Amino acid sequence: MLFNSFSFLGFLAVLVIAFYASPHRSRWMLLLAASFLNYALFRVEYVLLLLAVTLVGYIGALAIGRVDEARSTTRRRRLMFSVVLVLGLLFVNKYADFTIDSVNAILGRTALPRLDLAVAAGLSFYAFSCVSYLVNVFRGRLEAVGHFGKFALYIAFFPKLLAGPIERARPFLSQLESPLRFDAPRVTGGLQLVLWGLFKKVVIADRLAPLVDAAYRSPAFASPADLLLATYFFAFQLYCDFSGYSDIAIGTSRMLGVDLLENFRRPYLSTSVREFWSERWHISLSAWFRDYLYIPLGGSRVSVWRAHLNVLIVFLVSGLWHGANWTFVVWGGLNGLYQVGGGALSRLRGGMGRRPHKARPGRLVGILVTFHLVLVTWVFFRASSLGDAITVISRVGAAGGSLPRLLVARLYDPAVQLVVALICILLIVEAFDDLQSMWARLDARPIYVRWAAYYALLAMLLVLGNWNLTQFVYMQF
Amino acid sequence: MAAIRNITEGRHFLTRALVFAAIGVLPYGALYAWSERLVWRHAQTNKFFLVKSAPPTQYDYVILGASHAAALGYQDMTPRLEALTQKKIVNLALVGGGVRVSRLIFEYFLTRHRTEGVVYVIDSFAFYARTWNEDRLQDTRLFLRAPFDLSLARELLSDPSTRSVGVDVLTGFSKINNKDRFASDVSPEESTRFNRSYRPVQQIDDQRLTYLYAQPIDQAVFARYMAEFEDFLRDVQSRGIRVLVVKPPIPERIVRWIPGEQEFDGRLKELLARLDIPLHDFTHAGNDEKLFYDTDHLNKDGVVNFFQAALAPLLAQ
Numbered sequence: 001m002l003f004n005s006f007s008f009l010g011f012l013a014v015l016v017i018a019f020y021a022s023p024h025r026s027r028w029m030l031l032l033a034a035s036f037l038n039y040a041l042f043r044v045e046y047v048l049l050l051l052a053v054t055l056v057g058y059i060g061a062l063a064i065g066r067v068d069e070a071r072s073t074t075r076r077r078r079l080m081f082s083v084v085l086v087l088g089l090l091f092v093n094k095y096a097d098f099t100i101d102s103v104n105a106i107l108g109r110t111a112l113p114r115l116d117l118a119v120a121a122g123l124s125f126y127a128f129s130c131v132s133y134l135v136n137v138f139r140g141r142l143e144a145v146g147h148f149g150k151f152a153l154y155i156a157f158f159p160k161l162l163a164g165p166i167e168r169a170r171p172f173l174s175q176l177e178s179p180l181r182f183d184a185p186r187v188t189g190g191l192q193l194v195l196w197g198l199f200k201k202v203v204i205a206d207r208l209a210p211l212v213d214a215a216y217r218s219p220a221f222a223s224p225a226d227l228l229l230a231t232y233f234f235a236f237q238l239y240c241d242f243s244g245y246s247d248i249a250i251g252t253s254r255m256l257g258v259d260l261l262e263n264f265r266r267p268y269l270s271t272s273v274r275e276f277w278s279e280r281w282h283i284s285l286s287a288w289f290r291d292y293l294y295i296p297l298g299g300s301r302v303s304v305w306r307a308h309l310n311v312l313i314v315f316l317v318s319g320l321w322h323g324a325n326w327t328f329v330v331w332g333g334l335n336g337l338y339q340v341g342g343g344a345l346s347r348l349r350g351g352m353g354r355r356p357h358k359a360r361p362g363r364l365v366g367i368l369v370t371f372h373l374v375l376v377t378w379v380f381f382r383a384s385s386l387g388d389a390i391t392v393i394s395r396v397g398a399a400g401g402s403l404p405r406l407l408v409a410r411l412y413d414p415a416v417q418l419v420v421a422l423i424c425i426l427l428i429v430e431a432f433d434d435l436q437s438m439w440a441r442l443d444a445r446p447i448y449v450r451w452a453a454y455y456a457l458l459a460m461l462l463v464l465g466n467w468n469l470t471q472f473v474y475m476q477f
Numbered sequence: 478m479a480a481i482r483n484i485t486e487g488r489h490f491l492t493r494a495l496v497f498a499a500i501g502v503l504p505y506g507a508l509y510a511w512s513e514r515l516v517w518r519h520a521q522t523n524k525f526f527l528v529k530s531a532p533p534t535q536y537d538y539v540i541l542g543a544s545h546a547a548a549l550g551y552q553d554m555t556p557r558l559e560a561l562t563q564k565k566i567v568n569l570a571l572v573g574g575g576v577r578v579s580r581l582i583f584e585y586f587l588t589r590h591r592t593e594g595v596v597y598v599i600d601s602f603a604f605y606a607r608t609w610n611e612d613r614l615q616d617t618r619l620f621l622r623a624p625f626d627l628s629l630a631r632e633l634l635s636d637p638s639t640r641s642v643g644v645d646v647l648t649g650f651s652k653i654n655n656k657d658r659f660a661s662d663v664s665p666e667e668s669t670r671f672n673r674s675y676r677p678v679q680q681i682d683d684q685r686l687t688y689l690y691a692q693p694i695d696q697a698v699f700a701r702y703m704a705e706f707e708d709f710l711r712d713v714q715s716r717g718i719r720v721l722v723v724k725p726p727i728p729e730r731i732v733r734w735i736p737g738e739q740e741f742d743g744r745l746k747e748l749l750a751r752l753d754i755p756l757h758d759f760t761h762a763g764n765d766e767k768l769f770y771d772t773d774h775l776n777k778d779g780v781v782n783f784f785q786a787a788l789a790p791l792l793a794q
Contacts, residue, residue: 184490304765462508462653466656
């Protein structure tokens, strides 16, 4: 069931009531059954993959935990074996055909046949959750979980299963243990997030999607103005789609007694690419790469050049994690280069005794520059091939000075006017939210103001929402 | 103690949620009323709208069928046919509408109007797949411009296969959510393409035929829709309504390619013979390629020609 379907909303309502009506000791069973049911509804075969990853994680962690010596080779071997198994499943399911195609392209003939496997929804996310659990057990930060059902729930918990946040085991499992009575503010808070997430997804992202698709379907035939506009729109489509998903996931989970990690923090208000990645965009994935790849590679406690290389490696792997396509590799590489360049620049500024600007004009310039740097990378993220991405950039670049005039002309289209207005609403809300949480502001208001705001959001969902069950972009990763 | 507090707080929350929903009925109702108003303002060609908006009338003929029949009602074609025949006619054919769809719109028509006769224009593809029957009825777009009518909602709710769309019609959700709410419902086929002549392109012909006639033909599905068609015609006859079954003109190059058409014709003739209904087959009449606006639909000149040469004399009898 997709989060943006009425069947899911009905399912959620029933589940929340059943959750609070059932005794604490059996709630995990209810959530586990709901999670497997939800996943099986996408495709029953996926459940086998989910079970395989769960079994490897469960048995692997127990095996690691049985070896007491922290630095034992056996313990390390067991970790490596388990991680290779989990990532092996991910590799075969997601990257086998990409590798086969690349090998065939290099050899210039079909030396290897394609497997044509359907990529399992959410595999990248729950495989990474499993790896983080195994590594944390290995590092001694967490005891191996003996209760298979609760561990299975950690991996399969439906709000986070398909597109994160990539949750760590300790906070998740500890929340499962603490008894929870019905808490109206908790449920209300969850509903607020679900409502806002739905607004971002069905009102903004899914209204932007057709405009983006139309231009990116055949970039060679689209006008430069349309390509530029589509690229701007894609930045907001992707953000609203993915952060909308995260909001619904976090809201749903909150209603069911589990607080998940925050995944987005108004990313387009970042004043540097570093801030964008480390503090504001897909935070749970960035943290995962930091803890389980960047730091093991040596992090920043190595020579400057090695640290730069580490950053580049992390971003290239992050690119590949997003999809088996060279466009994602270039996307990751570009972001890595931004990080390296940004690091070098800040060292230079530090050497010259200049501090990062806090004044508003400087901050605004920082936000605009960062947004446009990220925007260039989104071209590679969205384009179907490297050729298409280069076509987009070269056509927009060639149009040069005539673009502002052409863009203004496009604003006469009512569909464009509407989405621009929606983006403006989003940015205004986010700018205020950055100063103080909009939910905290709203909660401090009288009930008639709060309810009026909810009715307004619901009315926008009804009138402007696209309820054609469009998949979430990040579910394909 | 905690359990009691749990229940009390839960009840309190539930009460507030119910009050929220109850108050929410007001803005929802306002949106519904606004959407309904837009339906009345912008609907022009929706067949449910035509039935609802016309005062109760005694017609001579109702034209039913799928897209080939729908083209016979584009622009001012129905008034022209009325002028040629001196009969009161309404075209209720729906694009992609198989026998199930035709039956629904006809039964809805009979809740407000009467007719002496029915002209059923045959499209063989509509007898081969769910797509043109159950699935088409589940397409909420069919009812986007259908004015609110409890009898239509009841009709849809009474059939399990159309229950979800019945709920949609009743709640008006798709109408409120209609992104083309301010636009007229005249299709591009009717507004522009109908006036043009089509220059055949092999690739487009192939695509169209593959789209309409999925191979191999599922004989069980075909038999089921034939049986439903027979049942529908019997029902119409039992109401004392005259039935005419017509096959419209189709370009020769398409006729040759339609799979299983001879077998279809044979089965259709058998069925109609049982009901004592003649088949008026105009497949090869007035089917010059320049009389079509796409692969197989008559354009304006084609329809006028068809009316003058074939349909009008038949209806005038």
